[in-house]
Amino acid sequence: MEPISKLTPSQKPGFDVSTVRRDFPALSLKVHGKPLVYLDNAATTQKPQSVLDALSRYYTEECSNIHRGIHLLSERASQDYEEARLKVQRFLNANRPEEIIFVKGTTEAINLVAQSYGRTELRQGDEIIISAMEHHSNIVPWQMLCEQTGAVLRVIPITDTGELSFGGFGRLLNARTKFVAITHVSNALGSINPVKRIIEMAHEQGVPVLIDGAQAVPHQKIDVQALDCDFYAFSGHKLYGPTGIGILYGKTELLDKMPPYQGGGDMISSVTFEKTTYNKLPYKFEAGTPNIAGAIGLGAAIDYVMKVGQATISTYESKLLLHAISSLSEVALLRQIGTAKERAGVVSFTLGDIHPHDIGTILDREGIAIRTGHHCAQPVMARFKVPATCRASFSFYNTMEEVDALVSALERVKKVFH
Amino acid sequence: MDDVKELYQELILDHSRSPLNFHKLETANRTALGYNPLCGDRISVYLEVDSDKINKVSFDGDGCAICKASASLMTQAVGGKTHKEVLSLFERFHKIITGKKDPDSSTLGKLEAFRGVSEFPLRVKCASLAWHTLKSALENGDSTISTE
Numbered sequence: 339m340e341p342i343s344k345l346t347p348s349q350k351p352g353f354d355v356s357t358v359r360r361d362f363p364a365l366s367l368k369v370h371g372k373p374l375v376y377l378d379n380a381a382t383t384q385k386p387q388s389v390l391d392a393l394s395r396y397y398t399e400e401c402s403n404i405h406r407g408i409h410l411l412s413e414r415a416s417q418d419y420e421e422a423r424l425k426v427q428r429f430l431n432a433n434r435p436e437e438i439i440f441v442k443g444t445t446e447a448i449n450l451v452a453q454s455y456g457r458t459e460l461r462q463g464d465e466i467i468i469s470a471m472e473h474h475s476n477i478v479p480w481q482m483l484c485e486q487t488g489a490v491l492r493v494i495p496i497t498d499t500g501e502l503s504f505g506g507f508g509r510l511l512n513a514r515t516k517f518v519a520i521t522h523v524s525n526a527l528g529s530i531n532p533v534k535r536i537i538e539m540a541h542e543q544g545v546p547v548l549i550d551g552a553q554a555v556p557h558q559k560i561d562v563q564a565l566d567c568d569f570y571a572f573s574g575h576k577l578y579g580p581t582g583i584g585i586l587y588g589k590t591e592l593l594d595k596m597p598p599y600q601g602g603g604d605m606i607s608s609v610t611f612e613k614t615t616y617n618k619l620p621y622k623f624e625a626g627t628p629n630i631a632g633a634i635g636l637g638a639a640i641d642y643v644m645k646v647g648q649a650t651i652s653t654y655e656s657k658l659l660l661h662a663i664s665s666l667s668e669v670a671l672l673r674q675i676g677t678a679k680e681r682a683g684v685v686s687f688t689l690g691d692i693h694p695h696d697i698g699t700i701l702d703r704e705g706i707a708i709r710t711g712h713h714c715a716q717p718v719m720a721r722f723k724v725p726a727t728c729r730a731s732f733s734f735y736n737t738m739e740e741v742d743a744l745v746s747a748l749e750r751v752k753k754v755f756h
Numbered sequence: 757m758d759d760v761k762e763l764y765q766e767l768i769l770d771h772s773r774s775p776l777n778f779h780k781l782e783t784a785n786r787t788a789l790g791y792n793p794l795c796g797d798r799i800s801v802y803l804e805v806d807s808d809k810i811n812k813v814s815f816d817g818d819g820c821a822i823c824k825a826s827a828s829l830m831t832q833a834v835g836g837k838t839h840k841e842v843l844s845l846f847e848r849f850h851k852i853i854t855g856k857k858d859p860d861s862s863t864l865g866k867l868e869a870f871r872g873v874s875e876f877p878l879r880v881k882c883a884s885l886a887w888h889t890l891k892s893a894l895e896n897g898d899s900t901i902s903t904e
Contacts, residue, residue: 693820695795696764699876703760711795725796725818754764755821 353650359735361386361642372705375740380525380553380684380731381709382575385639389579392638396631403627405604419630422637423620429640430570431561432587436619439593440633443584444552445475447571448519450586450623451548452479454596455569456517462488464516469494469502469531470721471524474714476550480519489516496721500527500676507536511543518547522554526715526729527676528659528684530554537567546592552576556733557655557682559648562587574632579639583632586623593619600625651734655683658732662741669748675727686713686727689748692755694726700754704747762872763879764821767829772821775828777814784814789900790889792881797823801889808838813890820882822873827886829866839894846887853883 359365364384367374376384396418402411404419420435427435441447460466466480470493484491492515495506502520511518518540523530537547546568551560555572562570569592574583588596598605598616602625608615616622643651662685666672671690689697698710709729712719719725730744781802790799797819804812813835815827834842849867851858855874873883892901 695797695820695879695882696822699763699879700760716796719796725798754760755769 353646353654355654355735355737358646359737361388362735363387363390365735369705369707370703372703375704375706375743377730377732377736377740377744378707378709379556379733379736380576380713380729382581383556383578383733384735385578385580385635386642388642389635389638393580393631393635396634404630405621415630418634418637419628422633425637425640426585429560429644430585430587431563433563434590437587437590437593439586439588439620439623440628441571441584441586441623442582442629443573443575444550444571445479445584447569447584447586448476448548448550449479450599451519451569451571451588452483454599454623455546455592456480456483456489457486458595458597460487460489460516463514464489465492465510465512465514466490467492467494467507467510467515467518467520469507469520470496471500471502471527471529471531471715471718472519472521473525473550473552474716476519476521477717480517490514493717494520496529496718499678500524500529500722501678502529502531502536504532504535508539511539511545513543515540515543515545518545519550520547521550521552522560523551523557523682523684524676524715524718525553525684526713526718526727527678527686528553528681528731529676529678530680530682533567534565537565541566553683556643558652568592574636574639577636577639578642579636580629580632583629583636585636590619593623598622598625602626604628646734654734655732658734658736658738658741659683659685661738662730662732662744665741665745666748669745671752672748675722675724683733684729684731686729688724688727689751690755692751694728696755697728697748697751700751701744701747704743704750706744706747708744759872759875763876765869765872767866767869768821768825771825771828775815775824777831778816778824778828779814780816781812781814783812786893788889788893788896789817790885790892791900791902792819792823792885793902795820795882797882797885799823799827799886799889801827801886801893803890803893805894810834810837810842815886815889819885822870822879822882823885826870826883829869830886830890833865833867834890842890842894846891849887850884853880 362384400411400414402415404416423435423438426438492510495503522533540547548569549567551570551572556577568589570587575581605617605622605625606614607617673688675686694710711726783804784802786803786805799817802814813831853870853873870883892899
């Protein structure tokens with residue numbers, strides 16, 4: 339997503355939100371008798387028909403296992419699975435397809451790096467830097483690694499607006515730092531982090547960096563070579579693809595020296611009871627029958643996003659977010675949590691002393707789906723001294739009118755309570 | 757919006773805004789902490805129990821309107837009751853909030869206000885958190901329970 343500050347009103351002609359909405363069957367659902375207003379896209383996105391068709395086509399026309407069958411169905415499935423890998427490679431601008439590992443999702447990608455890279459490379463007293471705005475999935479795997487190795491977790495503080503303290507990062511980085519893991523976009527606050535600068539600074543000290551891209555990939559073009567990150571992780575289901583499929587990108591030189599994360603089929607080239615030789619990249623990290631349908635579905639989702647156009651998506655979503663930020667700031671008693679200058683996709687807020695859970699229930703009865711709670715980011719809630727927030731998160735298929743519907747519904751929530 | 761009004765009745769809103777017995781009980785001899793990790797609700801229940809009877813009861817913590825109102829009305833309902841009486845009251849209250857038939861047709865008084873919860877299955881945990889915590893305090897002394 340383009341930074342709001344740099345937003346221009348011009349938009350690629352041809353983008354019509356009502357047209358793209360027709361591609362998503364779920365968007366015409368009614369809930370509690372009201373048209374669905376789906377503003378929980380940071381949790382998961384709805385799926386376009388082309389993704390549903392790709393899943394169905396795999397199961398109806400080429401259901402088979404990959405990389406082993408001699409028969410036609412297996413040949414087709416293997417081809418489509420590898421084609422999906424190439425699509426992801428182009429999507430992230432990775433140097434080679436072997437750098438794209440299919441995993442369950444962002445969480446598994448981070449655990450893979452923590453366990454495979456971390457357990458091999460980190461020792462007692464080494465330091466891992468994360469930030470105070472991480473999702474639990476970019477905290478807990480590192481805590482587990484610290485318990486296993488005696489390494490120490492260091493946390494970059496965040497400012498009152500929800501921005502990463504860049505100076506704080508500089509102060510934490512030292513000769514003991516052996517790894518940095520940072521979210522690209524905060525799931526609870528929407529803040530976009532200056533990951534390119536962070537990577538540059540870490541690399542000056544020879545420290546590798548993992549970027550959690552789960553909330554960034556749906557909103558902006560990612561170029562892993564331009565970022566020069568060592569690892570990049572994201573989930574398919576937040577990018578209009580199926581659940582249970584995600585990507586770990588890693589630089590070949592790092593992946594090559596890392597031991598396998600799990601043992602099993604497909605990750606070996608030969609097995610005897612005396613010795614097993616591991617398969618080459620990327621199969622070394624893809625033990626067992628993978629989520630074949632999921633990978634093919636993710637490929638279809640990437641095709642769809644490319645068809646709409648990532649620049650078009652960024653521009654439209656920035657306008658939508660700007661409209662949401664300004665309309666919500668007009669709502670009396672509403673406090674936005676996280677007001678970073680560079681934001682994507684998310685508005686987090688509280689409304690007077692009305693508990694987010696109560697707000698969520700009332701909005702649901704109006705057909706409006708938002709997330710309420712701690713968003714798997716309890717340290718962020720503690721930082722802003724709130725037990726929970728309401729989070730509205732946007733996609734290019736949302737309309738300005740849906741934002742307005744949220745605002746009117748919040749006024750009705752206040753009527754129930756005051 | 758009718759079922760929303762049914763859920764957020766005046767009695768429930770009043771108790772969520774100004775809950776009764778909302779403080780720590782210094783003389784407590786049983787306490788428990790109840791936690792709903794899904795929404796972050798966190799309620800401590802304090803009991804002063806004398807030979808199986810609840811002499812005093814209070815709670816504190818943070819939660820949604822349903823959770824706080826339920827805790828407040830619970831403290832009002834269980835004072836002076838024995839462990840067994842509390843369990844049977846909880847059983848009947850649970851039937852109310854889950855919309856199950858209760859062969860006992862006698863009224864539960866103010867607790868009847870929570871009938872609206874049965875239309876909101878996701879909120880049953882909010883209405884029952886304080887009760888689960890109370891039960892845990894009675895059974896285990898000092899403990900922490902979680903709804904998940």
